Amino acid sequence: MTAAVLDQLQEVVEARVIERKKFKVPIVFASTTVLLTLLYGLSARDGDAQFMLGSSSDFVTIPKVVVPGMTTAWITIGIMVVLTALAFVLANAYKKSPWYATVLFCVAAMFGFLAWAGAGAPAVVNVVNLISGAVALAIPLVYGALGGVIGERAGVVNIAIEAQLLMAAFTAALVATVTGSAWAGLVAAMVAGFAVAAILGLFAIKYRVNQVIVGVVTNVLVTGLTTFLFQRLLVPNQLTMNNTEPLRFSSIRIPGLSSIPVIGPILFNQTIIAYLMYVAIAAVWFALYRTRWGLRTRAVGEHPQAADTMGIKVNGTRWRAVLIAGAIVGIGGAYFTLVSNGRFNWEMTAGLGYISLAAVIFGNWDPVRAAMAGLLFGFAMNLNNILGLLHTPVPSQFLLMLPYAVTLLAVAGLVGKSRAPAADGVPYVKE
Amino acid sequence: MRLELRGITKRFATLVANDHIDLVVEPGQIHCLLGENGAGKSTLMNCLYGLYTPDEGEILLDGEVVRFAGPGDAQAAGIGMVHQHFMLVPVFSVAENVMLGNEASKGVALDLDAARAKVREIAARFNFHVDPDAIIEDLPVGVQQRVEIIKALSRDAHVLVFDEPTAVLTPQETDELMEIMKQLRDEGAAIVFITHKLREVRAIADKITVIRRGAVVGEASPTSTDAELAAIMVGRAVELSVVKGEPQHTDTSLVVKDLTVTSATGQVLVDEVSFEVKGGEILAIAGVQGNGQTELTEALMGLETNVEGSIRLGGQELVGKSVRQVLDAGVGFIPEDRTHDGLVGTFTIAENLMLDRSDGPPFVKAGAIQIGFRDEFARQKVEEYDVRTQGIHQEVGRLSGGNAQKVIVAREMSRDLSLLLAAQPTRGVDVGSIEFIYKRIVEMRDSGCPVVVVSTELDEASQLGDRIMVMYKGGIVGVVPADTSRDVLGLMMAGIAPEDIAATQAEIAAEAAASDDAVSDAVDDAAPPGDTPSSDTATTGTDETGAAR
Ligand SMILES: Nc1ncnc2c1ncn2[C@@H]1O[C@H](COP(=O)(O)OP(=O)(O)OP(=O)(O)O)[C@@H](O)[C@H]1O
Ligand SMILES: [Mg+2]
Numbered sequence: 001m002t003a004a005v006l007d008q009l010q011e012v013v014e015a016r017v018i019e020r021k022k023f024k025v026p027i028v029f030a031s032t033t034v035l036l037t038l039l040y041g042l043s044a045r046d047g048d049a050q051f052m053l054g055s056s057s058d059f060v061t062i063p064k065v066v067v068p069g070m071t072t073a074w075i076t077i078g079i080m081v082v083l084t085a086l087a088f089v090l091a092n093a094y095k096k097s098p099w100y101a102t103v104l105f106c107v108a109a110m111f112g113f114l115a116w117a118g119a120g121a122p123a124v125v126n127v128v129n130l131i132s133g134a135v136a137l138a139i140p141l142v143y144g145a146l147g148g149v150i151g152e153r154a155g156v157v158n159i160a161i162e163a164q165l166l167m168a169a170f171t172a173a174l175v176a177t178v179t180g181s182a183w184a185g186l187v188a189a190m191v192a193g194f195a196v197a198a199i200l201g202l203f204a205i206k207y208r209v210n211q212v213i214v215g216v217v218t219n220v221l222v223t224g225l226t227t228f229l230f231q232r233l234l235v236p237n238q239l240t241m242n243n244t245e246p247l248r249f250s251s252i253r254i255p256g257l258s259s260i261p262v263i264g265p266i267l268f269n270q271t272i273i274a275y276l277m278y279v280a281i282a283a284v285w286f287a288l289y290r291t292r293w294g295l296r297t298r299a300v301g302e303h304p305q306a307a308d309t310m311g312i313k314v315n316g317t318r319w320r321a322v323l324i325a326g327a328i329v330g331i332g333g334a335y336f337t338l339v340s341n342g343r344f345n346w347e348m349t350a351g352l353g354y355i356s357l358a359a360v361i362f363g364n365w366d367p368v369r370a371a372m373a374g375l376l377f378g379f380a381m382n383l384n385n386i387l388g389l390l391h392t393p394v395p396s397q398f399l400l401m402l403p404y405a406v407t408l409l410a411v412a413g414l415v416g417k418s419r420a421p422a423a424d425g426v427p428y429v430k431e
Numbered sequence: 432m433r434l435e436l437r438g439i440t441k442r443f444a445t446l447v448a449n450d451h452i453d454l455v456v457e458p459g460q461i462h463c464l465l466g467e468n469g470a471g472k473s474t475l476m477n478c479l480y481g482l483y484t485p486d487e488g489e490i491l492l493d494g495e496v497v498r499f500a501g502p503g504d505a506q507a508a509g510i511g512m513v514h515q516h517f518m519l520v521p522v523f524s525v526a527e528n529v530m531l532g533n534e535a536s537k538g539v540a541l542d543l544d545a546a547r548a549k550v551r552e553i554a555a556r557f558n559f560h561v562d563p564d565a566i567i568e569d570l571p572v573g574v575q576q577r578v579e580i581i582k583a584l585s586r587d588a589h590v591l592v593f594d595e596p597t598a599v600l601t602p603q604e605t606d607e608l609m610e611i612m613k614q615l616r617d618e619g620a621a622i623v624f625i626t627h628k629l630r631e632v633r634a635i636a637d638k639i640t641v642i643r644r645g646a647v648v649g650e651a652s653p654t655s656t657d658a659e660l661a662a663i664m665v666g667r668a669v670e671l672s673v674v675k676g677e678p679q680h681t682d683t684s685l686v687v688k689d690l691t692v693t694s695a696t697g698q699v700l701v702d703e704v705s706f707e708v709k710g711g712e713i714l715a716i717a718g719v720q721g722n723g724q725t726e727l728t729e730a731l732m733g734l735e736t737n738v739e740g741s742i743r744l745g746g747q748e749l750v751g752k753s754v755r756q757v758l759d760a761g762v763g764f765i766p767e768d769r770t771h772d773g774l775v776g777t778f779t780i781a782e783n784l785m786l787d788r789s790d791g792p793p794f795v796k797a798g799a800i801q802i803g804f805r806d807e808f809a810r811q812k813v814e815e816y817d818v819r820t821q822g823i824h825q826e827v828g829r830l831s832g833g834n835a836q837k838v839i840v841a842r843e844m845s846r847d848l849s850l851l852l853a854a855q856p857t858r859g860v861d862v863g864s865i866e867f868i869y870k871r872i873v874e875m876r877d878s879g880c881p882v883v884v885v886s887t888e889l890d891e892a893s894q895l896g897d898r899i900m901v902m903y904k905g906g907i908v909g910v911v912p913a914d915t916s917r918d919v920l921g922l923m924m925a926g927i928a929p930e931d932i933a934a935t936q937a938e939i940a941a942e943a944a945a946s947d948d949a950v951s952d953a954v955d956d957a958a959p960p961g962d963t964p965s966s967d968t969a970t971t972g973t974d975e976t977g978a979a980r
Binding site: 019 | 480482501502503504506507512514518519520521522523527528530531532533534536539540541582693696697
């Protein structure tokens, strides 16, 4: 007779809940506010800041906005203080701050900072250029991050993104110059990324060498190889082998879409590689979460043994993922020599591959979020460029650090707990 | 489908895990495999399922020799397996796990709806409910098990292997599983069932084959008694009941007062619990899995972060202490999930045996591990606890389930303890070893140490415990003497306080009498009165003690 009673227990036993106050968001708000207050207070600046929200060729022209620098900065501090207080009050009442409060806070902080930086400067802060430049800078990062996400979701850590970008940049320059076609260069870049991925796969999947070691060694190898070939092959034959200047992809304006104020010129006046990037982000997301390939790829990254018992070839699936990822990273490499630069230069990727890896982790191994993290890094880099033009009084080294500090704060405070695929970096051995 | 294994031999280096095993499983039959820990049952089944390649021998399905390159081939041939360690991707949903490897697609996109429908259809066939969109890691083990079964059935398996499916199940879940197995058998499936619980074997087996040290030693009749089954399995007579005298209380007692444990999200997992365990006494904590027992033991061990209240061991306060300090206070802990909490799978047996004693002599001197001492110690323990292994330097992850459990028990029991916490100490352990572990637990108690045993097995709780404390929804329903009947304990596990039980039973009886139908029908329909027990009754555990004695 107990059976009947116990049947009722099959229902999940729901527990009493004691709510806890969560002060993470208000604390991040407060520290950012304090940081900026200190900056404004310690080095006040005179004059107006000029902002521009569009380019002259826009369908709807938005006039230049001129604001008094310091006053604006202090007003934004006021807004931030209010938002911080609000966040504290909400947290104290066991409530979460709404997402739009966070967005408003970030915009206020950014706007105030730029008003302060631009105060009295002859240069105009062009918001459209700031963001579209950020998108452009972020392109190789985003491709690198997408490749990283695919590899790690399948359980293979890819430290060699840097090598893939570099090899692809080199190959793109060489092939494009020799064939006279940027498109041929782009395809060659994908093949180069694929080839580096094959090296990674051979050692990491087939021979089960520690994946971090394989990645680092591959980076060193490719750096050496491209530098050697650059000096021996490209430098003496500059014009016939390393001259993509006339071939570079130029920006394509998408009629209609590009005339949307602010957003239009940012998103829809880019090169083909940027448009491909939008497609790639969506495609990788769809492939990972909505297709058979994605389900299997994620399964071998989480619990390879379970996948094996369901008749899935674990190492074959990993191979496929790593090679596809390599080809995607290759497109990002092509950006260096087919868009941003007219020729290959040694070590021109300058560690961006490692930053992609950081974007993978900040993006919690999700393609869309990793791409967003890539954009955030791109924004931070572009901010440096713009601040350089504005001649701010703070030592430039400090300013170089600031965007990263803010990024770190944002990531620490606003991004939730991150969780790697369970079998990430663990080679699969069958009995 | 008729399954025949002929001369299957599997070696791991020098160890012969399966030695020319012959086995025939007829369709419409439940064939039980009995054997000690490490006898080679799982290995044999893994050979059958294509996970291992046998070194010798052949597999025949309906008289035809088949060769499997991998589990995919075995599945295609109609073999399904529910593994001893679940083969589910924890972050996937039920439907995703079921479809994995055999995905239905609409164009390029996965057809999740088809997978959901399949889950519902199979669940309905066996009268249970599983939410196809639930994430595996949020589900209780019993439900995860059903997902494993659905997975196997979704491929139209005609031969089904259940490798110790009941080790992690509660008694009611076990009963349900056995119903499912019977239904499958009646539909014509050939079923291999591995278990260490003799009660289940007798209840359900059509045929019993016993394996010892890698070889078939004979068959047993399903009508044999427990003692006969145990003897043929272990090769000697086994004492199946616990022999213990009256408890001799000492002063080192464990006193828990108003202990509350909450999760990171604020859920109350243990709800203002108070109880006392005297030195020299075993308190068995019974209850349906997931009613706070796990969290209670982890809090006692210092493993939970959000703990309020007081835990005093021999007068010393343990709340707020680090795990290291709790260990130093002499608390020994046998965790319920050995693969995650108790052992480092890639470490050797010798290393695992000294895992929590790496902070000083005799295992470590001047910062260096005393290899000689460690190995000598390990050799002695392997011998004493009868761990079946190729040697003390074997990785623990390669041990059979029951032998891994013995390593933990050996480690924890070989320290000077002032409190022993054992959660499911005999999960997955064979009868011979259960006898041994019970003896050691009783010895620990007789040495004057308070002992807490958490068990979802009512038999284990009644046999080992001097008193039984029943938990429900994080609180204590009551503390009763060990000879309380199964029925009363069952009602208490449903949250009905012991003082209300007489009334409840009378009510059920009255209803049954009033009904014209068969008594069993009426009982099935009888809803538990007072199915929301007041939290008052659930937290007055210590008061109950006096009344119950
Ligand atoms: N992958 C492996 N490598 C080396 N030895 C192994 C491996 N798998 C199992 N063994 C050994 O083979 C023997 C049989 O193990 P198996 O898991 O088949 O036992 P079992 O009968 O299922 O036991 P239990 O009831 O404890 O689950 C054990 O001694 C075990 O240590
Ligand atoms: Mg086994």
